[in-house]
Amino acid sequence: MPFAPVTAASRQALPDDLWIPVRGKDVGHLPGGGWLTVADAGDATMVCVGTVGERLVWAGEAAAVGSYTPWSALAADPAHEAGAVVRAVQIVAWRAAHRYCGSCAAPLLDCAGFLSRRCPSCEQLYMVRLGPVALVLVTSGDRALLVKHGYMAHDMWALVSGYLESGESMEDAARREVAEETGLALTSLTYAGSAPSAFGDPDVLLVGFRAEAASAELRIDPAEIAEARWFGRAEIGALGAEALPPAGSLALALIRNFAAM
Numbered sequence: 245m246p247f248a249p250v251t252a253a254s255r256q257a258l259p260d261d262l263w264i265p266v267r268g269k270d271v272g273h274l275p276g277g278g279w280l281t282v283a284d285a286g287d288a289t290m291v292c293v294g295t296v297g298e299r300l301v302w303a304g305e306a307a308a309v310g311s312y313t314p315w316s317a318l319a320a321d322p323a324h325e326a327g328a329v330v331r332a333v334q335i336v337a338w339r340a341a342h343r344y345c346g347s348c349a350a351p352l353l354d355c356a357g358f359l360s361r362r363c364p365s366c367e368q369l370y371m372v373r374l375g376p377v378a379l380v381l382v383t384s385g386d387r388a389l390l391v392k393h394g395y396m397a398h399d400m401w402a403l404v405s406g407y408l409e410s411g412e413s414m415e416d417a418a419r420r421e422v423a424e425e426t427g428l429a430l431t432s433l434t435y436a437g438s439a440p441s442a443f444g445d446p447d448v449l450l451v452g453f454r455a456e457a458a459s460a461e462l463r464i465d466p467a468e469i470a471e472a473r474w475f476g477r478a479e480i481g482a483l484g485a486e487a488l489p490p491a492g493s494l495a496l497a498l499i500r501n502f503a504a505m
């Protein structure tokens with residue numbers, strides 16, 4: 245049953261509606277898996293984030309009931325809709341971080357019918373925003389570049405990536421990140437799809453690219469990249485799942501897609 249986001253509930257919450265409690269980056273569910281319902285929510289404050297089939301989905305800060313799992317693991321579970329989980333974590337975190345006006349410090353009010361908030365004193369409007377990140381599969385002939393980021397806690401081969409800077413296009417960001425992290429110039433750059441982040445921060449929108457490098461000579465930035473290597477298709481095929489980005493992620497889709505070409 246696909247998840248569809250909504251910005252305003254058509255009615256009040258009912259006990260049978262679906263309920264996603266959020267505790268930091270962890271998301272609540274029934275012990276052993278499955279959705280909680282609003283009947284489990286106690287007196288938690290909740291906001292409607294969408295629908296799964298005919299059922300409304302509500303999210304809010306965690307109540308005591310339920311088991312908790314990191315959001316990225318639950319988003320990769322086909323029994324839970326990834327979009328619902330990502331949106332729940334993002335909206336709850338955004339509301340917690342946007343309680344007061346940044347201009348005049350007055351407490352913000354909810355905008356009826358929207359997820360945004362407004363300042364009753366100076367009328368400043370606050371919208372939920374995403375941070376776009378360029379994610380680049382760089383190839384050199386029949387090999388693809390995989391990197392290990394120094395700032396990642398786990399030992400995983402990933403793709404070159406980085407945040408869009410203000411004033412840039414996504415293509416500019418992709419070229420700049422590849423140049424900064426690996427020293428490579430690109431001869432081609434093609435859009436390859438977008439997705440919410442499946443690990444790291446949920447307020448990221450990943451924008452994927454495929455690119456061809458002008459040369460294979462790497463000059464890595466040790467502040468960002470712990471290791472970088474060119475992989476042939478068979479070498480990628482031989483890597484275990486634990487050595488690659490998580491199931492359901494855009495990075496894994498780009499890598500698997502290259503390996504299958």
Ligand SMILES: [Zn+2]
Pocket residue numbers: 345346347348349350363364365366367368
């Ligand atoms: Zn204000």
